Amino acid sequence: xxxxxxxxxxxxxxxxxxxxxxxxxxxxxxxxxxxxxxxxxxxxxxxxxxxxxxxxxxxxxxxxxxxxxxxxxxxxxxxxxxxxxxxxxxxxxxxxxxxxxxxxxxxxxxxxxxxxxxxxxxxxxxxxxxxxxxxxxxxxxxxxxxxxxxxxxxxxxxxxxxxxxxxxxxxxxxxxxxxxxxxxxxxxxxxxxxxxxxxxxxxxxxxxxxxxxxxxxxxxxxxxxxxxxxxxxxxxxxxxxxxxxxx
Amino acid sequence: xxxxxxxxxxxxxxxxxxxxxxxxxxxxxxxxxxxxxxxxxxxxxxxxxxxxxxxxxxxxxxxxxxxxxxxxxxxxxxxxxxxxxxxxxxxxxxxxxxxxxxxxxxxxxxxxxxxxxxxxxxxxxxxxxxxxxxxxxxxxxxxxxxxxxxxxxxxxxxxxxxxxxxxxxxxxxxxxxxxxxxxxxxxxxxxxxxxxxxxxxxxxxxxxxxxxxxxxxxxxxxxxxxxxxxxxxxxxxxxxxxxxxxxxxxxxxxxxxxxxxxxxxxxxxxxxxxxxxxxxxxxxxxxxxxxxxxxxxxxxxxxxxxxxxxxxxxxxxxx
Numbered sequence: 001x002x003x004x005x006x007x008x009x010x011x012x013x014x015x016x017x018x019x020x021x022x023x024x025x026x027x028x029x030x031x032x033x034x035x036x037x038x039x040x041x042x043x044x045x046x047x048x049x050x051x052x053x054x055x056x057x058x059x060x061x062x063x064x065x066x067x068x069x070x071x072x073x074x075x076x077x078x079x080x081x082x083x084x085x086x087x088x089x090x091x092x093x094x095x096x097x098x099x100x101x102x103x104x105x106x107x108x109x110x111x112x113x114x115x116x117x118x119x120x121x122x123x124x125x126x127x128x129x130x131x132x133x134x135x136x137x138x139x140x141x142x143x144x145x146x147x148x149x150x151x152x153x154x155x156x157x158x159x160x161x162x163x164x165x166x167x168x169x170x171x172x173x174x175x176x177x178x179x180x181x182x183x184x185x186x187x188x189x190x191x192x193x194x195x196x197x198x199x200x201x202x203x204x205x206x207x208x209x210x211x212x213x214x215x216x217x218x219x220x221x222x223x224x225x226x227x228x229x230x231x232x233x234x235x236x237x238x239x240x241x242x243x244x245x246x247x
Numbered sequence: 248x249x250x251x252x253x254x255x256x257x258x259x260x261x262x263x264x265x266x267x268x269x270x271x272x273x274x275x276x277x278x279x280x281x282x283x284x285x286x287x288x289x290x291x292x293x294x295x296x297x298x299x300x301x302x303x304x305x306x307x308x309x310x311x312x313x314x315x316x317x318x319x320x321x322x323x324x325x326x327x328x329x330x331x332x333x334x335x336x337x338x339x340x341x342x343x344x345x346x347x348x349x350x351x352x353x354x355x356x357x358x359x360x361x362x363x364x365x366x367x368x369x370x371x372x373x374x375x376x377x378x379x380x381x382x383x384x385x386x387x388x389x390x391x392x393x394x395x396x397x398x399x400x401x402x403x404x405x406x407x408x409x410x411x412x413x414x415x416x417x418x419x420x421x422x423x424x425x426x427x428x429x430x431x432x433x434x435x436x437x438x439x440x441x442x443x444x445x446x447x448x449x450x451x452x453x454x455x456x457x458x459x460x461x462x463x464x465x466x467x468x469x470x471x472x473x474x475x476x477x478x479x480x481x482x483x484x485x486x487x488x489x490x491x492x493x494x495x496x497x498x499x500x501x502x503x504x505x506x507x508x509x510x511x512x513x514x515x516x517x518x519x520x521x522x523x524x525x526x527x528x529x530x531x532x533x534x535x536x537x538x539x540x541x542x543x544x545x546x547x548x549x550x551x552x553x554x555x556x557x558x559x560x561x562x563x564x565x566x
Contacts, residue, residue, distance in 0.1 A: 042439065068441035080439075082432035084544065092422075093429045097441040099422040103450075106421030107414050109255075113421065120422070160441055 001050030003033075003040050010036045011220045014050075020163070023190055023197045025211035027204075027231075029240055033220040034200045035077060038166055041198075042074050043067040054164070069097050073162035075153045077169045077200075083142035087133055087152060090141050091124040094159035124159065131155040131185075147178050154185075158193060165189075167199040171206050179203055183210045208232070216240065259413075266405050273401060283401065285513040287469060290404035291462045292509060294411045296489040296501040298458035301415055303487070304496035304544070305424065306451040307431025308358060309366045312373030313459050314482035316346040318475070319376060320460025321467035322386050325395045328468070335398040339407070339464040346460025347453050349376075354452035358445065373483050381475045391474030392467075399469035407465060411458050416498060418454070427451050431496070492533055494540025499547035504540070 003011040011033040018024055026034050039045050041052065043064040052059040059067055082090050099120065101112040128134045131151050136144060141152060150170060157165060170186070171179045183206055190197055201207045207214060208228045216224040216231060218240040224231055231237055269286065272278045278286070295313060302310045324342030327333045357368045386392045418424050426447045429437040438444050467473040485508075493504030511529060515522040533541070 044435075063443075064438040065441050065443050068439060074439055076436070076439075080433050080436035082429050082436065084432060085428065089425065089428075093425050093437070093442070094440050096422050096426050096429075101422070103418075103423060106423055107417045109252075109417055114252075117421070156440070 001040060001047045001052060003036055003045055004048045009220055011040070011217075014217075014220075014222060016215055016222075016225075018164070018196055018198060020196050021190075021194070023186070023210060023212050024199070025207040025214040026198060026200045026217060027202070027207055027214060028217035032217040034217055035168060036220075037217070038074060038168055038200065041067075041166060042072060065097075068160060068162070071161070071163040072166065073157040073160045073164075074166040075150075075157050075168055075170060077172065079149050079153055081141040081149060081153060081156070083140075085141060086138050087128065087141055087144065088121075088124055088137040090152060090156050091127055091159045092120055094156045095120045095123065098161065127155055127159050146173055150174070150182075151185075154189070158189065158195075162195070164196045164198065167197065167201075169200055169202065171201055171203045174203075176205075179206050182206065186210055255413075259409075262409055266402075269405075270401065282513070285509060287399065287401055287404045289505060289509045290401075290408040291465050291469075292486070292489065292505045293502050294408050294458055294462040294465070295486045296493070296505040297412060297415055297498055298455045298462070299486050300490045300493075300495070300498060300501040301419075301427075301458075302451055302455040303490055304494075304501070305419055305431065306427040306448060308448055308452065309362065310369040310452065310455070311366050311480070311483050311487055312369035312371075312376075313455075313486050314478040314480065315373030315376035316350060316456040316459035317463035317466065317482070318380060318473075318478035319346040319349055320457075320463030321473045321478070322380060322392060322463075323460070324464035325392050325467045325473045326386060328398070329392065329395055335396075335403075335468065338468075339461055342464035343457040343461040346463065347457025350456025351449060351453040354449045354456075358448040358452060370480060370483070373478075373480055377475050377478050380478075387473070389475065391472050391476075393472050395467055395471050395473060397469060397471055399465045404465055404469075407461060411461065412498070412502075415454075415458075419498065423447070423450070428496075488530065491540055492530070494542040494544060496544030497540065497542040497546055500540055500542035500545075503542065503547075507541075 001011070001014045002009065014033075014037055016024075026037065028034050036045070040047050041059070043059065043062050043066065046061055054070060054072065057070070059070070062070070082093065085093075099116055101116050105111040105113045125134065125137060128137050131154070133148060133152055133155065136148065141149065144152065154167070154170065167186075171182055174182060186197065186199070187210060189195060199207075199211070211228060214224075214226065214228055214231045215222060216234075216237050223236045223240060224234045226234070269278065273283055295317065299310070299313045302308055320342035323345040324338035327338040327341055328335060353372055357365060357372070360368055380386060381389050419427075426437070426442045427450075429440065429442060430444050430447055434444055466477070470477075489504035489508050490501050491504070492507065493500030493502065507529070508526070511526055512522060515525055
């Protein structure tokens with residue numbers, strides 16, 4: 001898959017197979033094209049060349065919301081919560097496309113409206129409890145501390161019931177203890193929700209600690225793929241991060 | 248959920264009590280003809296303000312062409328009653344449907360725009376509608392469509408207002424309403440949560456437009472005449488002011504905004520030169536001391552009153 005903006009090739013010949021249940025890290029120096037890969041995967045950009053397939057179906061040309069409905073959810077590098085809504089409402093919105101009651105039922109409050117609303121509420125609260133945000137449910141999202149906002153964003157993405165979760169720098173701005181907790185949480189949610197996870201991260205302790213496979217991107221090209229140990233000792237990766245002269 | 252249903256019934260009962268009280272006062276002559284007229288207009292403006300709030304406040308799409316949709320409803324319904332002699336209720340429904348249809352057709356292309364661009368497009372749109380009406384002789388052109396039967400009275404206005412209010416309230420408190428709110432809060436995140444943002448923007452716009460059409464139908468059947476001069480952009484701004492005054496995104500805010508502005512203009516009607524001064528003063532003070540509007544995006548609720556009574560500050564959001 002390639003993505004060019006005018007003459008600038010942001011990502012070229014990106015090729016990655018992810019099998020179900022894997023936890024893959026995508027790393028690279030600043031401006032390497034990692035977030036562009038995410039944006040192409042989630043339909044924000046349409047790739048200028050190449051194919052995207054998810055469970056055997058092409059994703060090229062689908063709108064972001066359609067891709068989410070197929071089972072790919074994401075978080076953002078700069079947190080994008082519904083800032084003025086309560087924590088509970090943030091999660092409730094993620095259930096939107098699973099809701100079956102129609103417009104008439106919601107306006108007249110008949111049929112499936114009450115049972116489904118009750119179900120959404122119950123599920124959302126249970127979800128918040130899992131992420132230790134239950135006691136915060138009535139607070140406005142923007143008033144939460146940074147770490148909890150990150151957690152809430154992950155909780156919200158998971159509430160959409162994805163099979164593939166894309167995390168864009170989940171540890172950004174966290175201190176080492178928080179990162180440690182986040183690592184445990186990522187391992188745990190993968191097991192609990194049977195997820196495949198692809199994450200972008202600069203924090204090497206997190207990437208090396210949690211990922212089974214790592215893909216390194218530099219100037220839009222993949223320069224290395226492999227296990228954390230292989231990546232650590234790969235001369236091209238070291239060159240990309242530290243510059244050639246060091247060796 | 249049972250609590251919600253109970254609260255709904257209580258609100259409905261309260262509304263009926265208000266209706267009975269006002270109706271009795273009108274019948275006994277305590278409320279004179281002048282205030283009676285003001286109250287009917289108030290009901291119409293509450294419909295207009297809350298329907299505009301659905302577009303501007305709830306969904307966050309800044310539209311300022313509401314008078315245009317009101318005009319479509321006013322004329323469409325008047326044509327049915329005047330030219331074809333059809334029943335009033337049918338005329339109201341058709342008026343709303345015509346405005347909604349136009350809103351849908353226009354919403355599809357214009358809602359790709361955002362912010363100022365959408366505002367300019369909708370402003371232009373309202374004027375296009377008015378000028379078009381001005382140039383159709385069949386509906387009276389510049390002299391207006393005359394001889395419209397005066398079907399609207401307090402009962403009609405009040406119960407149609409109730410219907411619209413409950414419709415919007417229930418819509419907002421459903422997954423569909425939450426989808427609209429999420430677009431206002433963060434469109435990119437809404438899309439990433441699987442929400443078809445285009446669909447919900449157009450839906451909110453269409454619903455808002457059709458309620459404006461309903462209000463227009465009530466309006467033209469109260470004033471005997473549908474005239475293009477009633478639907479200028481000043482009318483649009485008038486409605487917008489009510490919404491902003493009450494607080495964008497708050498339904499009870501829109502109602503309070505409509506009541507407050509109607510009261511100001513009715514109370515000071517005998518001093519026309521003073522009226523606009525006070526009107527603008529209210530707005531300036533509001534923008535200085537409470538730019539988010541009287542209620543912000545909170546809703547007035549029974550819970551809030553309880554909390555205020557308990558001596559605490561009622562800052563929580565109620566449904």
